[in-house]
Amino acid sequence: MELTSWQFVAFSVVVIFLFNASRDARWRASVLALANVAFIASHLHAAYQALALVAMLAGGYVATRVVRRWNGRLAIGLCIALVVTAFLYLKHYSFMSFVPTLPFLYLVLGLSYILFRIIHLIVDTASGDIGEPIALWEYFNYTCNFLTFISGPIQRFQDYRADANAARALEAADVDEGMRRVIWGYFKILAVSATANAVFFKLSPALLQAGAHPAMASACARYIVTAAVYTVFLYYNFSGFIDVVIGFARLLGMNLPENFNQPFLAANFLDFWGRWHMTLSNWFRDYMFNPLLAALMSRFENPRLAPWFGVFGFFVTFAVMGVWHGATPVFVAYGLVMGLGASVNKAFKLFMAARLGRARYRDLCKAQWYVYLCRGLTFAYFTMGVTALWVDLAQLATLGHALGFVGALAAFVALSVLGTASFAAADLAQAAIAKLARVLPAGRGRSTRPFAAAFALAAVLLATLAVNTLYTQPPEFVYRAF
Numbered sequence: 001m002e003l004t005s006w007q008f009v010a011f012s013v014v015v016i017f018l019f020n021a022s023r024d025a026r027w028r029a030s031v032l033a034l035a036n037v038a039f040i041a042s043h044l045h046a047a048y049q050a051l052a053l054v055a056m057l058a059g060g061y062v063a064t065r066v067v068r069r070w071n072g073r074l075a076i077g078l079c080i081a082l083v084v085t086a087f088l089y090l091k092h093y094s095f096m097s098f099v100p101t102l103p104f105l106y107l108v109l110g111l112s113y114i115l116f117r118i119i120h121l122i123v124d125t126a127s128g129d130i131g132e133p134i135a136l137w138e139y140f141n142y143t144c145n146f147l148t149f150i151s152g153p154i155q156r157f158q159d160y161r162a163d164a165n166a167a168r169a170l171e172a173a174d175v176d177e178g179m180r181r182v183i184w185g186y187f188k189i190l191a192v193s194a195t196a197n198a199v200f201f202k203l204s205p206a207l208l209q210a211g212a213h214p215a216m217a218s219a220c221a222r223y224i225v226t227a228a229v230y231t232v233f234l235y236y237n238f239s240g241f242i243d244v245v246i247g248f249a250r251l252l253g254m255n256l257p258e259n260f261n262q263p264f265l266a267a268n269f270l271d272f273w274g275r276w277h278m279t280l281s282n283w284f285r286d287y288m289f290n291p292l293l294a295a296l297m298s299r300f301e302n303p304r305l306a307p308w309f310g311v312f313g314f315f316v317t318f319a320v321m322g323v324w325h326g327a328t329p330v331f332v333a334y335g336l337v338m339g340l341g342a343s344v345n346k347a348f349k350l351f352m353a354a355r356l357g358r359a360r361y362r363d364l365c366k367a368q369w370y371v372y373l374c375r376g377l378t379f380a381y382f383t384m385g386v387t388a389l390w391v392d393l394a395q396l397a398t399l400g401h402a403l404g405f406v407g408a409l410a411a412f413v414a415l416s417v418l419g420t421a422s423f424a425a426a427d428l429a430q431a432a433i434a435k436l437a438r439v440l441p442a443g444r445g446r447s448t449r450p451f452a453a454a455f456a457l458a459a460v461l462l463a464t465l466a467v468n469t470l471y472t473q474p475p476e477f478v479y480r481a482f
Contacts, residue, residue, distance in 0.1 A: 001039060001042035001043070002474075002476075002477070003150075003189075003241060003244060003245075003477055004186075004189060004190060004474040004475075004477075011035075011038070011039070012248050015031065015032075015035045015146075015252070016248070016251045016252060018031045019031045019032065019035075019252050019253075020169075020170050020251075020252075020253075023167045023168070023169060024167070025164065025165065025167045028164070028167060028253075029137050029138075029141060029164065032141050032145070032252075033137060033140060033141055035146050036140065036141060036144045036145060036146045036149070038146075039146035039149065040053070040107070040110075040144065040146075040149070043107060043109055044107060048104060048106075049104070049105060049106045049107050050106070050107055051106060052090050052102065052106040052107065052108070052111075053106070053107050053110070053111065053114075055086070056083075056086060056087070056090065056111060056114060056115075056118075057114070057139075057140070057143060057144070059082065059083060059086060060083055060114070060117075060118035060121070060122075060139075060143070061134075061136065061139050063079035063080075063082070063083060063118065063122050064118075064121045064122055064125050064134055064139070065133075066079055067079055067122050067125050067126040068125050068126070068133060071125075071126040071127075075126075076122065076123070076126045079122050080119055080122055080123075083115065083118055083119065083122070084115070084119075087111060087112075087115045090106075090108060090111060091108055091111060091112070094328070094329075109149075109150060110144070110149045110150060112324065113148065113149070113150075113151060113152050113154060114143050114144070116154050116280075116283050117142065117143045117154065117157070118143065119287060120154075120156065120157065120283070120287065121134065121139075121142075121157055123287060124156075124157065124158075129158065130157060130158065134157070138160075138161065138164070141160075141164075142155075142157055142160045142161075145160075147245040147248055147249050147252075147254075147256070148245060148249075148256065150477065150479070151238075151241065151477070151479040152242075152259065152277075152279055152280065153242060153245075153246075153256050153257050153258070153259040153278075153279040154257075154279035154280060154282075154283050155254075155256055155257055155279070156257075159255065159257070160254070163253055163254045163255055166253070167253070168253055170251065170253065174250050174251060174253070175251065177247070177250055178247045178248065178249075178250035178251040179247065179251075179457070180247070180453075180457060181243045181244070181246050181247030181250065182243070182244050182247035182248060183247075183457050183460055183461050183464075184240075184243055184460060185239075185240045185241065185242070185243025185244035185245075185246075185247060186240065186244060186461075186464055187240070187460050187461075187463065187464045188236040188237070188239060188240030188243060189236070189237060189240035189241065189244070189474065189475065189477075190464050190467065190468045190474050191463060191464050191467040191468065192232070192236040192240075193232075193233050193236040193237035193240060193475055194467065194468065194471050194474060194475050195467065196229050196230075196232040196233035196236065197233045197237075197475040198471060199229050200226060200229045200230050200233055200390075203222060203225060203226040203229065204226050204230075204390065206222065207219065207222045207223060207226050207399065207402075208391065208395045208398055208399060209398075210398050210401075216402070216403065216404055216406065216407045217407075219399075219402035219403055219407060220403060220407040220410050220411050220414075223399065223402075223403060223407075223411055224411050224414050224415060224418070227383045227384060227387060227411070227415065228383060228415065228418060230383075230386070230387075230389075230390055231379075231382070231383045231386060233475070233478070234386060234389070234478055235260075235263070235264075237475060237477065237478050237479075238259075238260075238277075238477075238478060238479055239259070239260045241477055241479070242258075242259040242260060246258070257278070257279050258278060259277055259278050259279055259280075260275065260276060260277070260278065261274075261275040261278060262275060263275035263276035264375065264378075264379060264419075264423065265375065265423070266374075266375065266378055267365060267371060267374055267375075268345050268349075268374050268378060269341045269342060269345040269377075269378050269381060269382070270314070270342055270345050270346060270349075271378075272378050272382060273318075273342065280321070284317050284320075284321055285317075288316075288317050288320065289313050289314070289317045292313050292316060292317070293309055293310060293313045296309040296312070296313070297309060307350050308347075308350075310346055311343045311346045311347045311350070312343070314339065314342035314343045314345075314346050315339040315340065315342065315343035316339065317339070317342075318335060318338040318339035318341070318342045318343075319335040319336055319338070319339035320335065321335060321338065322334040322335015322336065322337070322338050322339065322388075323335045325388075325389075328392065328393065329393050330388045330391065330392060330393045330396055331388060333388060333396070334385060334386070334388030334389070337384075337385045337388070338385055341381050341382075341385065349361075352364070372420045372423055372424050373416075373420060375419060375420060375423045376415075376416040376417065376418070376419035376420030376421075376423070377416050377419075378419075379415065379416070379418075379419030379422075379423075380412050380413075380415035380416040380418075380419055381412070383415050383419075384408075384411065384412060384415065387399070389478070
């Protein structure tokens with residue numbers, strides 16, 4: 001049952017009506033549990049394919065019970081280690097190849113995000129942040145919520161429990177906001193990302209074909225356009241998915257956390273990751289970066305080293321995040337590239353603050369030319385970094401041979417200029433629209449706003465349907481594989 005299919009929309013509508021038929025918490029938990037089972041079953045060809053998922057869930061639940069009773073460091077570390085090892089084995093990471101695999105095909109969809117939720121439950125249960133024991137039905141509905149099962153956002157259990165216990169009635173504001181997010185989300189996926197996806201598949205085959213570009217300039221030009229188009233596809237595909245699930249969740253009385261906050265308006269690479277896939281970034285910050293930093297600072301108490309521990313911590317955290325994205329060597333390279341970008345960004349900030357002084361560096365960061373330059377550099381680095389998401393190792397070698405060092409550097413400069421110019425133009429257009437709105441008459445005031453909003457959503461929906469007819473099938477959800 002794919003997110004872009006009419007079956008998923010119909011399924012979600014039925015679940016929403018049944019869920020809101022009663023405000024009784026047990027009724028709602030039962031409806032959600034049945035919906036989760038049905039959603040998972042739609043991805044199975046046989047019941048035994050769910051055995052790996054059941055084993056992962058069972059192990060995670062036992063681990064939460066263990067650390068509630070014995071919350072020492074040894075118990076916590078052992079539970080996390082066992083859960084992570086099981087995940088690495090089930091996901092077929094190459095360095096686990098010496099262990100015999102299971103003799104049948106099984107479902108791996110959702111395991112990556114279930115891992116995050118289980119570790120969160122283990123740590124927060126052991127620390128006492130989760131007070132009351134977690135009931136089995138709570139555990140299942142939280143870890144396997146059909147809306148967040150595939151790719152988040154990663155909601156904290158405390159927030160899930162608060163929404164579930166509230167069991168409030170559905171209000172008009174919930175319906176308005178929920179439907180608005182769903183419609184805009186499908187527009188992003190089926191119109192914007194579908195168009196970018198079509199262009200990408202027109203350009204990428206020739207780019208990745210060995211010997212297709214005897215001249216470096218030709219390969220460089222095609223790579224710049226292909227990489228930029230893929231980044232557009234990636235953003236609108238993923239953020240559209242998040243809009244859809246947040247919208248449907250709102251209709252179920254759930255307040256899922258936001259996952260994007262205008263990432264391409266970020267001031268630097270670290271700020272970008274504070275705006276892109278925010279729940280993932282926050283999870284790694286809370287459960288990996290902060291503990292690693294605390295361990296280093298307790299082991300080495302020299303205050304002069306503390307800022308550089310952050311540089312090291314960012315590199316390790318982002319490298320692990322990249323490896324989490326996939327088991328192949330190209331994803332290891334992706335993690336190292338992202339880790340390098342984060343650590344260099346942190347080191348640069350330390351250098352500039354020391355060289356200019358904190359006050360002068362803050363003033364520099366507010367200068368408009370510097371803001372646009374940083375946005376362009378961030379866009380270029382991220383765009384080239386996510387090349388790992390659309391090539392394998394052999395294709396990456398072919399692309400590297402076609403570009404060479406000079407071509408790769410030229411592509412980085414060109415993408416930086418493209419990003420800088422695009423963001424500056426977008427800001428100018430936005431300012432012009434705001435100025436025009438102030439000049440035009442106000443009309444009849446607030447009474448026309450609901451009709452204008454409804455008309456705009458209807459137009460977006462019609463545009464989505466119209467554009468979608470141009471393609472034989474909607475684009476796949478890109479993060480489905482992680």
